[in-house]
Amino acid sequence: MQQQPVLAGRRVIELGTMLAAPFATHILSQLGAEVIKVEPPRGDPTRSLVRGGPSGTFIAYSHGKKSVCIDLSSAEGHAAFCKLLATADVFVHNLAPKAARKLKLTRADCEAIHPALVYCHIRGYAAGPQEDDLASNPVAEASTGVMEANRVNGRPSRLGPSYHDQFAGAYAVIGVLAAMLQSNAGRTGQGVEVGLYETGLHVASRDLAGAQLKQHLLGRPEREPHGEFSMPGYGAYMTSDERWMYLLMLNDTHWLKFCQAMGLPQAGDESLATLRQRKKAREQVEDIVKAAVSAHTFDEAAARLKAAGVGCTEVLPLERVLEAPQARQPGKLRQVRYRGMGFDVPGFPRSGAAQAEAVSLPPPELGEHTLELLRAAGVAPEACEMLLACGAISTARPGDFAWAAVR
Template sequence: MPMPTAANQPVALPLTGVRVVELGTFVTGPYAAALLGDMGADVIKIEPPRGDPMRGWSGDAYSPYFQAYNKSKRSIALDLRDEGDRDVARALIATADVLIHNYRPGVADRLGVGAEQARQLNPRLVYCRISGFGESGPYAERPSYNQVVQSLSGLDSLIVDPDRPTPVGPNFGDTVTGIFASHAILAALVRRERTGEGGVVDVTMLGSMLAFLAADVQDYLASGIVPHSGSRPSFSQSYMVEASDGLRLTVHLSSPEKFWKGLLAAVERSELADDPRFATWADRKDHYAELRDELRATFARRPRADWLRRLDAHDVPAAPLNDIAKALVDPQVIQLDAVVQRPGEGSPRTIVASPARIDDQPMLGRPAPRLAEHADAIRAELGLGAA
């Protein structure tokens, strides 16, 4: 599918001049670094000689998943078990503002790039270590991946069919942790500007998931009722229905009464306003299943395009239930330049841009690097010869 080709990115991005050394693999560490790279940081990804394992999910060592989590970086390959390569890594750390890794506790120390070791080289360094469960506690030494923390934290109980449990959806645990890590790194950089001191940032996948579920946790603590996969839809008054042409759409009413009234006008069901089961938001929440069934029967009478026009005319929050392919050709997605072509090795490559703008300046990012693509340039910057 053709994608818009973005104009050259302005030079003065917010993190221009900030250097990030990333020692991450798979998702959490790489994604945190990529987010900083989108904002202009010079991210240098130190990969093992055979590359980040995420590369190997396709035959060309450039898998779509690797591209997604490693945009806006430069790459150099180093074997941290080799003293000469470790010296190169130390030289990079000495020039860095930020270091990010997602090793298990203890691994960075054994490789010579632990927090104390790195900050002896560079006291102003913001050192971010991402782990599944933290540096201490009964689970500290356990391996952790996305699905592990989604299940342990309770997230899966909110999105999985309890009668047919199977993993579903995207990797919330990985990506949310990366977002929290980048957020904390930026806070540590601001603090450094005030105090002159670097610091150690610890972010866990388990803690990130619980923070992501803050509303569900608070609701449980207040009510004593354990939330489940149907709790959020009833509270938010969200409905997914199928139109007469078999196409589906979503309606999200929330709590403002105007959206409920707009829905009744759009679907020509004014009599539901007098039904005591649906008189207030609280009533509609308590009788969610009954209202869902009423709406399913109603929406089955017309094609989706007709319903979407009617809902829009009455200012009701609604959308088609798109798959990724349909989402990418949606006119609003195109308007946002959410997915763009950027210059890459050999030819332009399509990437997902940052959703944020500052003073209307986009932060588009750059395509992910090939393995060791920038090794010679990085070594030259350090005053070293080619490997």
């Protein structure tokens, strides 16, 4: 029997650009909420990031949503938005604080319109001396210790994927769901505030606590080698057929099983039995692991290691990731159609996803649902025509955000 999505019947208004807020509402949509993406006349920037057209970000995180195009800087557009907002359960945005005040969309402004609204603001910094400063994903990386340790040719560099934006979006969802529970208990008008900077602090808390621990123990700052390199044998190694294998070598049991699976004499070497010993002999251990893996093809090594219970996987390029049988299991991918093309888009990972799966709307064109949703919110048809005529709202136009031809 098909399960009812947990947020079925809930309406979420998204006023988001790029990633943090759209990622949060993407998760809420996957949980069954109706998500209305409100965009300015120029659209979300992710609509024009790839050859003048929509990017993978837009396709992956905007399918299942509806689009309303409103110029909030106009009095008429703002009034229309307020009518729409009054029909919602949740409002999620990532406007800069100054922009939220200018557009009269602060928490106080929105609660005056809809006292029971769950108001969620994802911003650069939460309360504090920098609360009005702007921040983005790499700014959060730079200010919380991540970037300093990630260097390309000696220069601090961003990680690549915008993980802090996505973490902030996920934290926002947790806050929204908690606020909904409070609303169910009779507490209305709940506010959720998530800062990218504070998200970065929380994500880095293990490393920050570790640095303090070393200071307490040694009386001076000292770092472990970054990431997996603090544990010899934990990382990527090349097989004889030039495929990269990533090994999970976290503890002494993993090391023993690895040595036994690969037929290494080090299985009985007491001088390398503990992680502490292996760290002291890092280069020796790395040489042992490299030689052992490179002596076998990927399939041979994987068969030996998996039989012994050693965690390993291939380091895959993006174009091969969705070929894996694990990725093709029911409930893991959604088939999304967009402009005549088909996309396999990973869904929000949760138990029972295959049973709760609903047909997903394709990513909306800008303003595709403007008239439908404003009229349903109580804006009269003649008022909608006036709003269209003065440019306060827009509807989808063929050819908008078209990809440039590939030469």
